[in-house]
Amino acid sequence: MSTAVTRAAEPWSPAEFESRLRAVGQERYHDRHPFNVRMHTGALSPAELRCWIANRFHYQRHIPVKDALITAKLDTPLLRRMWLRRIEDHDGRREGEGGIERWLRLGEAAGLDRGTLLSGRAVLPGVRLAVEGYVNFCRLRGPLEAVAASLTELSAPDLMRLRIEAFERHYPWIEADGLAYFRTRVEQGRRDSGEALALVLDWARTRTDQQRAVDALSFKCDVLWALLDAVQQAGRSEPADERERDGLRDRTR
Numbered sequence: 001m002s003t004a005v006t007r008a009a010e011p012w013s014p015a016e017f018e019s020r021l022r023a024v025g026q027e028r029y030h031d032r033h034p035f036n037v038r039m040h041t042g043a044l045s046p047a048e049l050r051c052w053i054a055n056r057f058h059y060q061r062h063i064p065v066k067d068a069l070i071t072a073k074l075d076t077p078l079l080r081r082m083w084l085r086r087i088e089d090h091d092g093r094r095e096g097e098g099g100i101e102r103w104l105r106l107g108e109a110a111g112l113d114r115g116t117l118l119s120g121r122a123v124l125p126g127v128r129l130a131v132e133g134y135v136n137f138c139r140l141r142g143p144l145e146a147v148a149a150s151l152t153e154l155s156a157p158d159l160m161r162l163r164i165e166a167f168e169r170h171y172p173w174i175e176a177d178g179l180a181y182f183r184t185r186v187e188q189g190r191r192d193s194g195e196a197l198a199l200v201l202d203w204a205r206t207r208t209d210q211q212r213a214v215d216a217l218s219f220k221c222d223v224l225w226a227l228l229d230a231v232q233q234a235g236r237s238e239p240a241d242e243r244e245r246d247g248l249r250d251r252t253r
């Protein structure tokens with residue numbers, strides 16, 4: 001009679017684990033999404049760009065919410081301070097500062113008033129679901145998976161640089177000051193992803209945990225991809241003249 005026992009797979013070496021995480025970013029990050037490709041080649045109409053700005057605002061304003069959920073899972077002052085700084089980066093220390101404020105200014109530079117962004121009325125159903133999916137993932141999973149999900153930011157600084165260049169070249173009607181959000185994120189993204197990577201490499205010591213981290217990062221790529229799917233679809237389903245006139249799909253009924 002066979003008494004075969006399934007042995008747990010050996011953990012990957014730290015170098016192998018890191019390269020698997022980076023491979024997810026290289027293969028599945030949203031820089032390859034057709035909407036982003038069109039953005040970078042200057043193919044978006046002003047209305048499509050405004051739709052993206054308004055919908056991405058929904059993502060931005062939820063980042064500090066998910067970071068607060070992660071902070072509550074961290075069990076040392078050092079780690080909580082590290083994560084609190086992320087919340088501050090987005091919310092600022094006082095009114096008129098921080099990433100959310102800079103995103104509102106990006107909207108204004110593109111002709112969207114902040115009231116429209118803050119009302120959330122332009123948020124598409126698919127975007128709402130994608131963002132909620134990410135926040136709930138961080139609410140329900142343990143710290144390893146929640147922190148690993150943020151590792152899409154390993155790929156974000158290069159994308160920010162590409163985006164700044166594309167905006168300057170192809171969309172000069174957006175006032176240059178509006179790009180401050182992206183400029184700030186180059187450095188913040190590099191620092192955040194470096195810190196998060198060190199934690200994930202340190203925490204995931206078994207193959208099961210390493211695989212969990214890879215899967216969490218994969219899920220996050222899906223979140224970003226699904227968000228752009230929704231924005232792209234909205235652009236396709238509206239008659240061009242209406243898009244030009246309204247710039248935004250108003251979802252209040």
Ligand SMILES: O=C(O)c1cc(C(=O)O)c2c(n1)C(=O)C(=O)c1cc(C(=O)O)[nH]c1-2
Binds near residue numbers: 063152
């Ligand atoms: O514009 C982008 O393409 C992009 C991507 C990502 C990302 O990769 O998750 C983030 C951001 N921007 C960003 O601005 C940001 O603050 C941010 C926080 C996080 C995160 O998961 O904690 N990702 C991102």
